[in-house]
Amino acid sequence: MKLFSRKVGEGKPLIILHGFLGSSDNLFTVSKYLATQGFSVFILDARNHGQSPSSSEHNYQVMADDLAEFIDAEGLENPVILGHSMGGKTVLQYAQKYDNYEKLIIVDIAPKFYPTHHEHIMEGLNAINIDTLKSRKEAEEIFSEYVSDPGERQFILKNIYRMDDGFAWRINIPTLNSELENVGEEIESSKNIDKPVLFIKGSESSYIKDGDFELIQKTYTNAQLIVIDGANHWVHATKPKEFIEAVTEFAL
Structure with missing residues (x-):
């Protein structure tokens, strides 16, 4: 599926994926700031969201394939890929199947199963x-x-x-x-990931709990976790300055 996207800036490629019921609009302001730090920022609308096409399917397998199709169509080599919540799980699923990326940034989500709560x-x-x-x-x-x-x-x-x-x-x-139950599904690990992965947690969010990171490190062996004080699940919205600093330091 060809996803709707926006691009801002010139430099190192950075792809951003939003969360459930969000869109590229939600991350556009943050993306404009990241573009000033030396990135070409590509912000995507997931299928069934924003201005991307609709489909009867909505799961992480097809969304990871959508991401791969976008990267191929743009001719990007080893981009940094960032995903928030549902977008983060899409990125993790992509990494289980594809190798065309340099680093991953996963915002306030773990690969584990989450009970449906929407x-x-x-x-x-x-x-x-x-x-x-x-x-x-x-x-x-x-x-x-x-x-x-x-x-x-x-x-x-x-x-x-x-x-x-x-x-x-x-x-x-x-x-x-x-397809609501699929939003919380576990990203099963078919292989270990040794490329750098940054997990960003909001201190006021309960999506990544104590003990989750130990399990994360079993699959994502080069992972690190930072906690942004005062941020809730929407880290980029509640603490944008700290979020931009963390992303820039890790990604460049």
């Missing part, structure tokens, strides 16, 4: 009738019954965009509903 979000999205929606305020009011945190609501509802005759989604809700 059901209330999907219920809320399904409660919004996009065909009859009159305003963003109406969507906010409906969605607030399912997601209480205002920041999380705003982040997810960025997936609504206005057209001449109303509104539409930038996410493929039917497929993400049916």
Whole structure:
């Protein structure tokens, strides 16, 4: 599948993949700063997200293949690849199958299985009738019954965009509903990875728990972990300066 992408800057190739229900828009500001540090930054929309095509499939095998197709199409040699959450698992799956990369950066996710925990979000999205929606305020009011945190609501509802005759989604809700369990699936290790891998954890996030890194190191033998103080799961949004510094120091 040919993914939608944006490019900023010139220099060492750095590919960035967003998380579940996100898009390249979420990481564009951070990418512009990284571009000033000597990178050509490629920000991708995953399948069924943003401006990339929709599909009935949504799992890490096909998303890793999408990434490989993009790298081949761009003619990139040994890029640094960064992924947040779902994007991080996509990167880890890619590394199990492909060798065309120099370093990996995995943001606030581990290869382990995560129980499905997005059901209330999907219920809320399904409660919004996009065909009859009159305003963003109406969507906010409906969605607030399912997601209480205002920041999380705003982040997810960025997936609504206005057209001449109303509104539409930038996410493929039917497929993400049916494939939801795949988002938390384990990335099984068929081989050990000895290239450098940086795991970045937000101190206020519970996605990477005590003891997870010991298990990570069994497969990713050249891995390191840094914790960014005060950051939640969306490390790049809550602590952008520290995030950019960590990425630049490791990737260059």
